[in-house]
Amino acid sequence: MRVEVDGAPVEVPEGATLLEAVRAAGARVPTLCFDERLAPFGACRVCLVGVEGQDKPVASCTTPCRDGMRIDTRDPAARRVAGAVVELVLSELPEPPAAHTELAAVARELGVGELRWTGRVHEKRHDMRHPYLALQNELCISCGRCVRICDEVQGAFALTATGRGFEANIAAGIDAGFRDSTCVSCGACADTCPTDAITELSLLALAGTTTEEAQA
Amino acid sequence: MSRNLTALVARHSSLGEPTAVELLAQAVRERGAVVADDVRDVAARTGLPEATVHGIATFYDDLREPRGALDVRVCTGTACFAATGGRHVAELSDGLGLALGERSEDGSVSLGETVCLGFCHCSPAVRVGDVVDAGPQAVARVLSREPRQAAEPQAQSLLAEPVLTRAGDWSGLRRVLAELTPDQLVEEVAQAGVLGRGGAAFPAAVKWRLTRQAPAAERFVVCNGDEGDAGSYIDKQLMEHSPELLLEGMALAAYAIGARHGVVLVRSEYPRSRPALEEAAERARERGLLGPDALGDGIPFDVIVVDGAGSYVVGEETALLACLQGLRGVVSSRPPYPAQSGVRGLPTLVHNVETLCNIPFIAARGAQAYRELSPGATPGSKLVCFNERFARPGVFEIPFGTSVRELCEDVAGGLRDGARLKAVQIGGPLGGILPASLLDTPFDLEPLAAVGCMVGHGSLVGFDEETGMRDLARHLLGFGAQESCGKCFPCRVGLTRAHEMVQGDAAVDRARLEELLEALELGSLCAHGGGMPAPIRSLIAHFPDELGLA
Ligand SMILES: Cc1cc2nc3c(=O)[nH]c(=O)nc-3n(C[C@H](O)[C@H](O)[C@H](O)COP(=O)(O)O)c2cc1C
Ligand code: SF4
Ligand code: SF4
Ligand code: FES
Numbered sequence: 198m199r200v201e202v203d204g205a206p207v208e209v210p211e212g213a214t215l216l217e218a219v220r221a222a223g224a225r226v227p228t229l230c231f232d233e234r235l236a237p238f239g240a241c242r243v244c245l246v247g248v249e250g251q252d253k254p255v256a257s258c259t260t261p262c263r264d265g266m267r268i269d270t271r272d273p274a275a276r277r278v279a280g281a282v283v284e285l286v287l288s289e290l291p292e293p294p295a296a297h298t299e300l301a302a303v304a305r306e307l308g309v310g311e312l313r314w315t316g317r318v319h320e321k322r323h324d325m326r327h328p329y330l331a332l333q334n335e336l337c338i339s340c341g342r343c344v345r346i347c348d349e350v351q352g353a354f355a356l357t358a359t360g361r362g363f364e365a366n367i368a369a370g371i372d373a374g375f376r377d378s379t380c381v382s383c384g385a386c387a388d389t390c391p392t393d394a395i396t397e398l399s400l401l402a403l404a405g406t407t408t409e410e411a412q413a
Numbered sequence: 414m415s416r417n418l419t420a421l422v423a424r425h426s427s428l429g430e431p432t433a434v435e436l437l438a439q440a441v442r443e444r445g446a447v448v449a450d451d452v453r454d455v456a457a458r459t460g461l462p463e464a465t466v467h468g469i470a471t472f473y474d475d476l477r478e479p480r481g482a483l484d485v486r487v488c489t490g491t492a493c494f495a496a497t498g499g500r501h502v503a504e505l506s507d508g509l510g511l512a513l514g515e516r517s518e519d520g521s522v523s524l525g526e527t528v529c530l531g532f533c534h535c536s537p538a539v540r541v542g543d544v545v546d547a548g549p550q551a552v553a554r555v556l557s558r559e560p561r562q563a564a565e566p567q568a569q570s571l572l573a574e575p576v577l578t579r580a581g582d583w584s585g586l587r588r589v590l591a592e593l594t595p596d597q598l599v600e601e602v603a604q605a606g607v608l609g610r611g612g613a614a615f616p617a618a619v620k621w622r623l624t625r626q627a628p629a630a631e632r633f634v635v636c637n638g639d640e641g642d643a644g645s646y647i648d649k650q651l652m653e654h655s656p657e658l659l660l661e662g663m664a665l666a667a668y669a670i671g672a673r674h675g676v677v678l679v680r681s682e683y684p685r686s687r688p689a690l691e692e693a694a695e696r697a698r699e700r701g702l703l704g705p706d707a708l709g710d711g712i713p714f715d716v717i718v719v720d721g722a723g724s725y726v727v728g729e730e731t732a733l734l735a736c737l738q739g740l741r742g743v744v745s746s747r748p749p750y751p752a753q754s755g756v757r758g759l760p761t762l763v764h765n766v767e768t769l770c771n772i773p774f775i776a777a778r779g780a781q782a783y784r785e786l787s788p789g790a791t792p793g794s795k796l797v798c799f800n801e802r803f804a805r806p807g808v809f810e811i812p813f814g815t816s817v818r819e820l821c822e823d824v825a826g827g828l829r830d831g832a833r834l835k836a837v838q839i840g841g842p843l844g845g846i847l848p849a850s851l852l853d854t855p856f857d858l859e860p861l862a863a864v865g866c867m868v869g870h871g872s873l874v875g876f877d878e879e880t881g882m883r884d885l886a887r888h889l890l891g892f893g894a895q896e897s898c899g900k901c902f903p904c905r906v907g908l909t910r911a912h913e914m915v916q917g918d919a920a921v922d923r924a925r926l927e928e929l930l931e932a933l934e935l936g937s938l939c940a941h942g943g944g945m946p947a948p949i950r951s952l953i954a955h956f957p958d959e960l961g962l963a
Contacts, residue, residue: 245935285903285932316910
């Protein structure tokens with residue numbers, strides 16, 4: 198199959214997504230809920246691109262290529278909405294994400310600086326009882342990567358998404374923390390988390406974050 | 414939807430066994446709340462991981478809040494809002510001394526909210542156990558512990574002969590089994606031009622062909638009985654008063670696509686719908702219309718009913734499929750479409766209740782007769798329903814193309830007590846709001862779209878001059894934020910921000926609001942986040958001053 202990315206032709210296999218085509222062409226669109234080890238999820242909407250002949254931008258991670266498609270990674274509406282979405286997501290955190298995180302990098306890439314939103318933010322809630330893994334719920338942006346990697350790659354099913362709407366978050370086990378769950382301490386969740394909501398404790402100590410014990 | 418979790422569901426429970434959602438709801442009914450032991454128990458019974466079951470218990474309204482021995486749930490839907498401006502909620506809360514979501518310390522009473530009990534014809538509505546009381550005195554009766562079951566709405570057809578407001582007689586199925594092959598039935602439905610009545614108006618035959626062609630040993634017909642739209646009680650009417658018609662429609666769809674199993678997901682806000690359907694199914698089984706030879710010698714078809722547990726977005730088809738397998742009712746991106754991978758990963762045809770109720774007429778009388786029901790307009794007829802503000806609220810079967818004015822003034826008799834209609838929201842919470850000045854718009858897909866509205870599922874919620882449009886915006890966005898499934902970022906955060914923008918009386922920055930609406934419309938994964946801006950855009954266009962735009 199042949200598609201065009203920003204005017205440049207690229208050959209992709211049957212079933213490839215727009216995101217795969219973009220990457221094959223050496224172009225870039227930012228992503229937040231995407232991890233190539235996992236099935237595409239389509240939650241963050243930061244990977245929006247324009248497609249010729251379609252009136253609305255589409256999520257590149259979940260949209261399959263069709264032969265002859267012309268993809269525009271610089272589509273103004275797509276970029277505008279992606280920026281607005283990242284600004285919204287930053288506004289749910291009580292403090293800005295650490296500079297080394299994927300979220301902070303995507304915000305820089307999209308030029309999202311000063312937040313204009315005030316209003317509700319996530320409540321601080323920490324679980325520090327596991328010897329290696331720390332969970333800071335207020336930094337969670339519900340990208341689902343940790344839950345999916347624990348399900349799709351590790352097969353441990355220790356994590357779940359919780360709540361809905363603005364209160365959506367994640368929990369280990371029956372919300373009793375990693376230690377009292379089926380967690381096998383592989384660290385895959387911490388590895389994929391784009392915000393440091395789940396981190397390896399040693400890294401957290403290096404970053405000098407203060408922590409308090411959670412109430413289960 | 415996690416493939417591993419659906420595989421676990423398929424491996425551990427057979428069709429018709431209670432889902433994890435139903436088991437958790439049972440725990441709430443028995444003990445007032447889900448506790449950790451319930452989660453472990455349900456995990457053991459369903460084969461699902463404990464964390465997963467915990468996630469399910471935190472998703473649905475019915476499972477999240479503690480319930481007292483006396484469980485009072487007040488409707489916060491749009492028809493009830495139009496009736497009282499929300500006063501009935503405050504009165505109940507004051508009278509019981511409980512905030513929404515609270516249970517008294519001794520566990521004797523709890524107060525929760527519920528979005529639309531389907532008694533929008535006599536708002537405000539309050540549910541106590543399985544009794545739904547409604548009307549101006551409902552709150553007083555509930556507070557004096559004497560709730561009374563409210564009268565059901567009336568249904569009436571304005572056609573020469575009713576197509577939808579009738580009991581089913583199975584004549585369509587009988588004729589089809591004798592005269593048409595499955596392919597011929599699909600073609601008949603294509604000729605009839607049936608469009609889905611669940612809101613998206615998608616051509617039914619396209620889904621039938623896709624599902625029929627998907628290679629699989631087994632296929633499913635799923636009926637979407639979630640009817641989440643506040644102000645709508647059309648599907649409730651059909652499920653409770655024409656259940657045979659619905660079952661016949663499902664059997665016909667099953668014959669066409671080659672399915673052996675049908676599932677109806679019924680929202681828990683309608684306590685009478687499931688019994689009505691199950692009794693009708695039992696009668697049909699006795700007559701051999703469902704069961705081992707339903708679709709011909711040795712060709713089985715049967716239907717089971719599964720409960721929802723309180724979530725608007727579960728009406729979206731992928732979320733519906735998750736819920737009826739007992740999982741969190743979260744939207745999944747498509748592809749795969751349900752026609753490719755639905756219940757248990759098998760090809761599944763999902764239809765709205767009313768859509769399926771259209772099929773028996775086509776089967777009995779043919780596509781041409783169906784197209785003649787609404788000359789020059791969308792094929793078939795449509796059920797609409799009106800809220801309590803109107804003089805003659807109820808369910809009416811109408812031809813497409815009738816003007817909204819005729820509907821509001823002639824069919825529903827205008828507003829009661831001589832009040833003036835200020836605006837009407839059509840087709841549910843994701844539908845635009847038509848100001849009184851545009852009432853001459855024909856009730857059909859294109860004319861309504863041209864004025865920023867939609868047919869949607871067919872409810873007409875009228876507002877009188879008492880309703881402030883800023884209050885309405887706050888009501889709608891509060892609903893939107895609360896019901897967001899939380900999957901995609903624009904809707905999860907954006908609807909909360911939009912709701913915050915219209916709190917209080919401070920001026921609303923119009924450019925900011927429109928920027929946010931654009932992010933919701935273009936960014937959202939499903940039509941919840943994508944559609945919530947529509948009524949707000951109507952208010953911006955027609956009531957900018959009341960909205961307090963700056
Ligand atoms: C947020 C949301 C809520 C929905 N709620 C319902 C519903 O309550 N009932 C329904 O039939 N369809 C609902 N739908 C539409 C379904 O996704 C689906 O299109 C429909 O059930 C298909 O049936 P139809 O083709 O017969 O209309 C909803 C869609 C969205 C996005
Ligand atoms: S904890 Fe991290 S990886 Fe998991 S959902 Fe939240 S932000 Fe995503
Ligand atoms: S638009 Fe809202 S309801 Fe729909 S998938 Fe996104 S978060 Fe869920
Ligand atoms: S019963 Fe309250 S809005 Fe329908």
